Amino acid sequence: MFPELINTRPLRRAVDDGLTWVVRNWGSELEAAAHPLLVLLNWIEQLLLATPWWLFIAVFVGLAALATRNWKLPLIIFVALVGMGLMELWRDAMITTALMITATLTAIAISIPVGVWMSRSQRVRQFVTPVLDLMQTMPSFVYLIPTVMIFGPGKIPALLATIIYASPPLVRLTDLGLRNVDPAVMEATRAFGASPSQRLFGVQIPLALPTILAGINQTTMMALAMVVIASMIGAGGLGYQVLQGIGRLEVSRGLFAGLGIVVLAIIFDRITQAYGRRLQGRIGVGEAH
Amino acid sequence: MFHKSGSVAAAMSAVVFAAGMAAAIPTSASAQDAATSCGTDRTIDIAEMTWPSAAALAHIHAIILERGFGCTAEIVAGDTVPTSASMLSRGKPAIAPELWTSSIEEAWKKGIADGVVVEIGDAITDGTVEGWFIPRYTQEANPDLTTAEAVIARPDLFPDPEASGKGRLYSCPPGWTCELSTSALYEAFDMEEKNWNIFSPGSGGALDASIARAFTREEPILFYYWGPTSILGKYDAVQIELGEVKPEVYACNTDKDCRDEPGITAYPSSPAVIGAAAWLPEEAPAVAEYLAKAGLSNAQISKLLVYGDENNADATETAMNFLRTEQELWTSWVPQDVAEKVLASLN
Numbered sequence: 001m002f003p004e005l006i007n008t009r010p011l012r013r014a015v016d017d018g019l020t021w022v023v024r025n026w027g028s029e030l031e032a033a034a035h036p037l038l039v040l041l042n043w044i045e046q047l048l049l050a051t052p053w054w055l056f057i058a059v060f061v062g063l064a065a066l067a068t069r070n071w072k073l074p075l076i077i078f079v080a081l082v083g084m085g086l087m088e089l090w091r092d093a094m095i096t097t098a099l100m101i102t103a104t105l106t107a108i109a110i111s112i113p114v115g116v117w118m119s120r121s122q123r124v125r126q127f128v129t130p131v132l133d134l135m136q137t138m139p140s141f142v143y144l145i146p147t148v149m150i151f152g153p154g155k156i157p158a159l160l161a162t163i164i165y166a167s168p169p170l171v172r173l174t175d176l177g178l179r180n181v182d183p184a185v186m187e188a189t190r191a192f193g194a195s196p197s198q199r200l201f202g203v204q205i206p207l208a209l210p211t212i213l214a215g216i217n218q219t220t221m222m223a224l225a226m227v228v229i230a231s232m233i234g235a236g237g238l239g240y241q242v243l244q245g246i247g248r249l250e251v252s253r254g255l256f257a258g259l260g261i262v263v264l265a266i267i268f269d270r271i272t273q274a275y276g277r278r279l280q281g282r283i284g285v286g287e288a289h
Numbered sequence: 290m291f292h293k294s295g296s297v298a299a300a301m302s303a304v305v306f307a308a309g310m311a312a313a314i315p316t317s318a319s320a321q322d323a324a325t326s327c328g329t330d331r332t333i334d335i336a337e338m339t340w341p342s343a344a345a346l347a348h349i350h351a352i353i354l355e356r357g358f359g360c361t362a363e364i365v366a367g368d369t370v371p372t373s374a375s376m377l378s379r380g381k382p383a384i385a386p387e388l389w390t391s392s393i394e395e396a397w398k399k400g401i402a403d404g405v406v407v408e409i410g411d412a413i414t415d416g417t418v419e420g421w422f423i424p425r426y427t428q429e430a431n432p433d434l435t436t437a438e439a440v441i442a443r444p445d446l447f448p449d450p451e452a453s454g455k456g457r458l459y460s461c462p463p464g465w466t467c468e469l470s471t472s473a474l475y476e477a478f479d480m481e482e483k484n485w486n487i488f489s490p491g492s493g494g495a496l497d498a499s500i501a502r503a504f505t506r507e508e509p510i511l512f513y514y515w516g517p518t519s520i521l522g523k524y525d526a527v528q529i530e531l532g533e534v535k536p537e538v539y540a541c542n543t544d545k546d547c548r549d550e551p552g553i554t555a556y557p558s559s560p561a562v563i564g565a566a567a568w569l570p571e572e573a574p575a576v577a578e579y580l581a582k583a584g585l586s587n588a589q590i591s592k593l594l595v596y597g598d599e600n601n602a603d604a605t606e607t608a609m610n611f612l613r614t615e616q617e618l619w620t621s622w623v624p625q626d627v628a629e630k631v632l633a634s635l636n
Contacts, residue, residue: 009601012601023502027502146498148498233495244463
């Protein structure tokens, strides 16, 4: 065993007291700062819950049909969504979808700028990469309980935890996509006298879009992977059904809710992937001309 | 029970004594072994439940069994429903050091009748607390908040941050029996009509964090909780009156298949027992005899937990501290030589 060189108790106590101090003195300010997220989430949730089930199914089947120009994916999505409705999971699935969409939107708003910044500065990259590693590997319960103490249980800590876990792949892939744009193309834009912002928005981002879309796809999937953990701090939804199933040893309840999460994952994954492929094809055609 | 085990111990020490008198050294050694040995070669797995008192108890038993009785003891993770289900169906884990049988009443009674499991003794000797709590400072500010009806009339005092104009009742983690009973009470009190939301914190950790947050910021909070726990030891909460205990109503409230309307009832004080698989007392009678005595009172458990809480100690450290500081208590549970072995290992 490693020798006890220092007494770690004072340090641990200092961390705990520090958290208590933050909760006591900054709790309401931090809560107010996170309030816009809650408003966005509640709004999306209300919208999804108010949407009739047939409209929701129609929209997603339509999106799938537009993205693939094929009958297979729309059919799978139709069957899966109807099955989920029949299993009485509709309401929970909407709550989960709202959480996932809000987390993904917030992650996009944060990650793409960070990714752009990273791609332009080696120093930022050196600093951000370990932070991303930390975000992806730190067990979520470590920061969940402090976030619950600061923000109170419910949707805000669940959303924050999901964003922390789901944004790193988008940051990484944005950075990768921008760095991988052909240097010859960039040289040409400079030769034509394009300004830095023209180069970024007119050339780099459009060319990197397939990679960025792959990042958004990854973020969506990782947000769904956090559903059960988010439910452990009061977010509700499908994850809550899984927890109830575990707690009461009702294998069926856990299994059906778990399959519901899989259905959502398949829908969002396949549709975003199909759009990514179409986009890639279009850019490929553009280059050929 | 106590008389019987006492006389067994007396008989055993008499045997040791007699063997010693005969000065047959090998016999006396083996007789001494027989008096205190574990009795079984099987691994005795002890369920460490998710809440702190049960976790500390599991570690105390594991240390005494391993170092004192020379058993192979192992700590396994558990929770009321999964652990009891596994004990009833497979005889594993061998010991559940703090099992709240009220939530699994029927299956557990049937298991005892079938001879699959046994109740060795009371884990908490003076009963348990379960109910709805509010902070004392909230009650001092609003002295009329002593009954459930009075609290329910004031949803504005306990606002739900996610739904304006509503009160929030912190319920129990999903899948626990208290989730069913608390939801039933929510319905029985017609709280939805009276502008209340029931909020499930999702896990024991999140419920504790919510309570800690409210008390740290001196905010009002209405929550379900149970004792003895370090939360109730650490934070000054008062239990509100839910009326009298009606066992039939409570049984129906906690039964998913019961079709009657949920009714109002207080939570019955549930027995917390030391449960064991039936093979344990048969194969390791000395261990069973020890467990039968190893009950603690609410006050003793709270003391145990507050140490853990104040010193950031994990369950093992908490257990070690108990063994070091409460020697008089636990040495009375075990034969002399077992106590000596454990004491020697502590230093």
